[in-house]
Amino acid sequence: MNGAIAVAHYCEGGGHATRMLAVADGIADAGHETVLAGGGPGRAFVEENGYTEFAPRAVDFIRSYQRGNLLVVIEECFPNLVDRVTEYVSWLETHTPPLLVADDLSAAIAATVRSIPYYYVTHDPAGFYTNRLERAAAWLRNRFAALTAERFLLPKVWEGEPTIPKAVEIPPIAPGGGEAVEESVGVLVVPSAFSVDEERLTGAIEATGRRVTAVGGDEWEVVASLQGHIEAADAVVCSGYSTVMEAAVAGTPCIVLPQTSEQRGVARAVDPLRGFHSAETVPEVVDGIERTEAPRGYENGTDRVVEAALGGLAR
Template sequence: MTPEPSGRPPKVAIAHYCEGAGHATRMLAVVEELEAAGFDTVIAGGGPGTKFVEENGYSEYEPLSVDFIGDFQDGSLVDVLRNSGPAVYERVNQYRAWFAEEVPALLVTDDISAAIAAALDGQTYVYVSHDPTGFYTSTVERAGAWVRNRIALRTAEQFLHPKVWNGEPTIPGATEISPMAPAETGVEADVDVLVVPSAFTVDPDELAAALESHGRRVTLVGDDDWEIQESLQPYIAGANLVICSGYSTVMECAVAGTPCIVLPATSEQRGVVSALDTETGFYAADSIAGIEALVDAVESPEPRANGAKRVAEIAATYLPDPGDAATTGASAD
């Protein structure tokens, strides 16, 4: 699929996965970097991340959502085959229709459905994933991760693996990059403990009360006093401690140099916790008591470079210079 010359900057399609808002926030960081470099972008993905896309002033195409985690962890393999399987099939077809309408010069995605659609259509794409088979213990989940990674390794121009940890687990054949986070813009928020719930194994309100009983000042994302933000990065960068479960927030803490306690609630999150075991500044807990034992004894991690910029730099190597398009347009005039 080759776009026709238009005199406009090259168009890059950005597609994020639909389970959890973190996929949208990390891909929005790539959008920021690509647009700063002069490229046009269009976004797709759907799910909980749509509200963050809209809060940042963008609209996105929303293909049918998939709930593999719910089907597998709260159901069975039968539920995966009955629900997630057909949903992925439909999501792939909807992405193909979106590609045909937008005709992007390049796709950047962390969504395997978009990757499959790109492979079927001959759409040039760069894939971003942190999902090695080593995260998982169950045969089904290990097989699923192997298949997803194999598809991308064989069909993507590059497979980028953003990592906070060193060493294993890895994705053989993928290019390792620094963790991804939104650009740090604006004033850092004055935050003591930032609690970012997603699929917590503990009640976030009970957690906040327990922390406050220790004299800590708690900011709870999503509570009645919280207003949706364009980015959590100023809050994460300004916090003394972050408590979360998702890997996107872990990466944002790594870039900001903020200590992080992770409460894993899914197989993938437990894999992340295991990978972070020897990394300074990152801790694991599975109960309020476990958090209380850690909360006053954390160390800050060394801030990492922001891998979102590296994703955009690599993507740009597969695109014509946006200045060439402007020159072409001016000549045509």
């Protein structure tokens, strides 16, 4: 088959772009061209890595749901979702890729409409959620992918439940590594779109005598990959699962401060593991930094995604 392989990431937060960029880099390293899409906060990070991507209409289910009720989600998100799928369909028609690799359900739906084989990557089991509506939505998302994807890949730091039926479990996904960081990083604070007050958090950590490097802070310079900083850090404080995976691969202690339902599910799953600590408050973060040891070494699952996709390309 001819044509560039399509890679698409979801548009909530920057972590989706991080993991799919790792996949795109792996595909490029294997000698194949790629075209990228996704948009949202991750777009700037994608472009920092030298890629240009298509940005379809953004959808923000989490923020809309947290603002109050289901009516807000229906009125604001579903029209945007339809537009996003439609724009993905047009994008796929333009590029006619031999296959798609995505962690974005909108792109998966568009690929199904266009009869383009796709490989789906997600970490979102229904078991993360205690709310019935959120649990049902996750089950529907995963059921669609299980029925239509060439392969459904589930990157996990934890073992056992929660999991996704019919998904192939793989190690956590992380970039291949950023530039080595020579200066002291101390505690690396990686905020998400739903994080607590970063100034209060960093102030509490600094009060213990530790240096803090805050991603996106006043002294932060944008880098193509955080992996070098994560590897050099004494510990990482984060909310999102992408950073959890990157810390696992780097072997750096990780304190998870969840702010959304999905993040709380991740925190519950990793909290029993060596090298991880779940915190609900700033004092619990400080305590976790002092007593969390380094995690065991984790294989980088990026190669598993690339091998699966390129195996499909060869068929």
